[in-house]
Amino acid sequence: MTSMNAYVNGGIADIANIGLCDVALEKAMERTSSLPGMVCLYGPSGFGKSVAATYVANRRRAYYVQAKSVWTKRHTLTAILAEMGMRPASTIPQMLDQAAQELAMSGRPLIVDEMDHLVEKNAVELIRDLYEASQSPILMIGEEELPNKLKKWERFHGRVLSWVPAQPVTLADARKLVPLYAGEVDIADDMLTHLVELSGGSVRRVVVNLEMIQDTALTSGWESVTRDVWGKAALYTGEAPKRRL
Known part of the structure; x- marks a missing residue:
């Protein structure tokens, strides 16, 4: 693992949660084929999770989307495909296939910030489908209760390689x-x-x-x-x- 400079991108301090976020995604990217490839960084609002995710997305060349409270499954896939620079197909299954194929062929990970919104919209299985179809690393960012919320989806919960709690500022x-x-x-x-x-x-x-x-x-x-x-x-x-x- 390479260390990061104290200040990066002309304006982001290398606080602890940037390192935690980077290591979490690196674990998923370097895992063996027998291990699951989804990881989760979670913690209270204000802990710098989104800033960390943005930095790590740039460093690891990950596709990055920040979910919104009003997003449906179609909105989610449309945003992911837009991040990939692709024109969405007409149906949700086709859009899912597009995104999964791009993840698999590019070898690039996906970061889904504000994952709690997708939980509330019952779009969790959509993320699992993307993972299963591509086997690409997926990093989810969410609030403190996200791991407990995801327990409702046993097949999803069991595919998370690592749960990483964001740390308070020091x-x-x-x-x-x-x-x-x-x-x-x-x-x-x-x-x-x-x-x-x-x-x-x-x-x-x-x-x-x-x-x-x-x-x-x-x-x-x-x-x-x-x-x-x-x-x-x-x-x-x-x-x-x-x-x-």
């Missing part, structure tokens, strides 16, 4: 995010630790607070920010503000 992750979102000021480790503690594991909340800290620091003329410098100023926690009476 101090090491926060340090890597600073140059991208607060590169004009120095933010001390005690302040970064505070941001991680407030984040509830969410990369997104850390990013929002880094941008807020930089804006405040530049406006206030601070070159560096520690907990003492920041004091009791507000930070973003994702909670709605309390009503003032």
